[in-house]
Amino acid sequence: MRAIGALILGIAIVASVAVATSRAADEPPAGQSEAKAPAAPSPPSSAVPVTPKDAAPPPSVTIIGASEAHGVLGRDVRSAAGEDMGRIVDVIVDRSGHVRAAAIDFGGFLGVGSRKIVVDWNALRFGKIANKKESITLELTKAQVAAAPEYKEDAPIVVLGASGSLQPLQAIQ
Numbered sequence: 001m002r003a004i005g006a007l008i009l010g011i012a013i014v015a016s017v018a019v020a021t022s023r024a025a026d027e028p029p030a031g032q033s034e035a036k037a038p039a040a041p042s043p044p045s046s047a048v049p050v051t052p053k054d055a056a057p058p059p060s061v062t063i064i065g066a067s068e069a070h071g072v073l074g075r076d077v078r079s080a081a082g083e084d085m086g087r088i089v090d091v092i093v094d095r096s097g098h099v100r101a102a103a104i105d106f107g108g109f110l111g112v113g114s115r116k117i118v119v120d121w122n123a124l125r126f127g128k129i130a131n132k133k134e135s136i137t138l139e140l141t142k143a144q145v146a147a148a149p150e151y152k153e154d155a156p157i158v159v160l161g162a163s164g165s166l167q168p169l170q171a172i173q
Contacts, residue, residue, distance in 0.1 A: 070126075076135035077104055077124070083142045092118060092157065101159045103151050104138075116151040120161030 077085040090103035101118045125137040138145070139162040148160040 072102070072126075072136065077138050078135045079138055079140065079142055079145075081141070085138050085140075085142065085145055086114065088136065089116060092159075101157070104145070106145055106148075117145055117148040118151045118157050118159045119145070119148075120159050123160070123162035 072088050072091070075088050077088060079085055086104040086106040088102050089105045091099055092101040092103065094100050099121050101121050102124060103116045103118050105114050106117050107114050119138060119140065123139045125139065127137065140160060145160065149158045151157060
């Protein structure tokens with residue numbers, strides 16, 4: 001009987017220490033002059049939440065099927081003749097957010113000696129890219145891409161495009 005009493009007393013002590021520690025964590029440190037305001041009562045669970053007048057509207061939701069869209073970063077790019085052109089490493093957008101071009105890591109071996117070139121988005125064909133192993137087709141030859149200037153951040157971008165499809169980017173002020 002004594003053991004049971006000691007056990008109950010021990011549990012009560014542990015519970016009171018836990019409650020005291022929890023309350024101490026909720027209280028502001030000593031020396032602060034602000035008094036803690038009492039907690040506002042929570043609304044009943046059946047109440048409808050009130051939305052302030054200046055709150056943002058809820059976001060729209062669009063569901064895209066798994067077979068309808070795929071990511072492009074890191075995808076292999078091949079020419080129409082099947083030549084390896086590199087892989088997409090970046091997507092270039094204009095100020096309005098429209099996709100204008102893709103940066104391709106071109107040439108080199110295992111990343112050594114490669115350089116980034118930028119190709120017009122309209123020169124890419126995404127026909128069959130249902131899985132990561134399938135590549136994107138670029139409507140340019142390997143010789144055309146090899147002659148393109150290298151892409152450098154914070155410098156004017158030279159975009160290589162398929163014949164007649166390229167429109168100039170607006171100068172960034």
